[in-house]
Amino acid sequence: MRKGKNIFTLCILLVVIPMVVILGAFVFREKHYLWISLCVAVLSFVPMLYAFEHRENTSRELMVLSVMVALSVMGRFVFAWVPGFKPVTAITIIAGIYLGKESGFLIGALTAVVSNFYFGQGPWTPFQMLAWGLIGLCAGLLHKSLEKRKVLLCIFGFFAGVFYSLSMDVWTTLWLDGTFNFTRYLASVVSALPITAEYALSNIIFLLLLSKPIAQKLTRIKTKYGLFIPKQKSQTSSVE
Numbered sequence: 001m002r003k004g005k006n007i008f009t010l011c012i013l014l015v016v017i018p019m020v021v022i023l024g025a026f027v028f029r030e031k032h033y034l035w036i037s038l039c040v041a042v043l044s045f046v047p048m049l050y051a052f053e054h055r056e057n058t059s060r061e062l063m064v065l066s067v068m069v070a071l072s073v074m075g076r077f078v079f080a081w082v083p084g085f086k087p088v089t090a091i092t093i094i095a096g097i098y099l100g101k102e103s104g105f106l107i108g109a110l111t112a113v114v115s116n117f118y119f120g121q122g123p124w125t126p127f128q129m130l131a132w133g134l135i136g137l138c139a140g141l142l143h144k145s146l147e148k149r150k151v152l153l154c155i156f157g158f159f160a161g162v163f164y165s166l167s168m169d170v171w172t173t174l175w176l177d178g179t180f181n182f183t184r185y186l187a188s189v190v191s192a193l194p195i196t197a198e199y200a201l202s203n204i205i206f207l208l209l210l211s212k213p214i215a216q217k218l219t220r221i222k223t224k225y226g227l228f229i230p231k232q233k234s235q236t237s238s239v240e
Contacts, residue, residue: 005050008047008050009047009050009101009102012043012047013044013047013101013105013133013134013137014134014137016043017040017043017044017130018130020036020039020040020126021036021040021126021127021130024036024123024126025123025126025127025171025174025175025178026174026178033121033122033125033126034121036126037113037121037126037129040109040113040126040129040130040133041109041110041113041129044105044106044109044110044129044133045106047102047105047106048065048102048103048106060225060227061227061228064099064218064221064227064228065099065103065106068091068095068099068103068107069107069110069111069114071091072087072088072091072092072095072107072108072111072115073111073114073115075088075091076088076111076115076119077115077118080119083195083198084194084195084196084198085198085199085202086199086202087202087206087210088108088111088115088132089132089135089157089161089164089203089206090157090203090206090207090210090211091107091111091210091214092104092107092108092111092135092136092139093136093139093153093157093160093203093207094139094207094210094211094215094218095107095108095136095139095218096108096136096137096138096139096143097139097140097142097143097146097215098143098147098214098215098218098219098222099140099218099222099228100140100143100228101136101138101139101140101143102140103136103140103228104133104135104136104137104139104140105133105134105136105137105140106133106136107136108129108131108132108133108136108137109129109130109132109133110129111132112125112129112132113125116128123171123175124168124171124175127167127168127170127171128168130167131163131164131167131168132164134163135160135163135164138156139156139160147215150208150211153207153211154204154207154208157204157206157207158200158201158204159200160200160203161196161199161200161202161203162200164199165189165192165195165199166189166196168192169188169189169192170185172185172188173185173188
């Protein structure tokens with residue numbers, strides 16, 4: 001049962017959603033990116049809804065997820081004046097580690113679409129949703145190693161920043177004329193190197209600052225209320 005759930009989750013997050021984003025970039029133009037963003041947001045919820053069938057306390061889990069999205073969005077607002085210096089990736093990584101891969105993807109994707117109501121929706125939004133979502137997903141898949149070793153966490157955060165920047169360079173290349181040109185993509189990567197380096201290093205800083213306090217809070221909440229645990233493994237917990 002659990003193996004089938006994992007296959008279903010990975011199929012949605014690693015196959016269906018990337019296909020939707022790429023299809024939107026190649027086929028649809030003008031304002032269709034709004035529908036692509038909506039589609040990605042809905043699909044991001046599917047693995048969580050499937051997981052909810054096998055867990056208890058789902059209303060509390062939704063509240064925790066909402067708080068994490070709000071925290072990530074607020075972090076992007078607060079540091080809006082500093083290009084390339086944002087805590088979104090760090091918070092998404094922490095969420096993936098301590099709340100699971102489905103939650104990590106959902107928080108990363110929703111942070112992009114929600115915060116862009118302030119920063120501006122556009123054809124870049126689906127790519128941001130996908131990039132941050134995949135970072136949260138990978139953090140959840142590697143949670144055992146990342147949770148135990150701070151050095152690995154920082155390395156992961158650094159390369160997550162590089163991955164995010166490279167993903168956005170794909171959008172830059174595609175949306176100029178709807179085609180992918182490797183030479184143009186390479187030029188975009190090179191021109192964005194200062195911002196990429198700044199963003200990658202900022203992830204390390206935010207992870208060092210935020211991972212311990214947020215992890216302590218999430219661990220306490222999970223233990224106290226029995227959250228984000230499959231129903232057959234969960235234990236009854238009392239509200240103090």
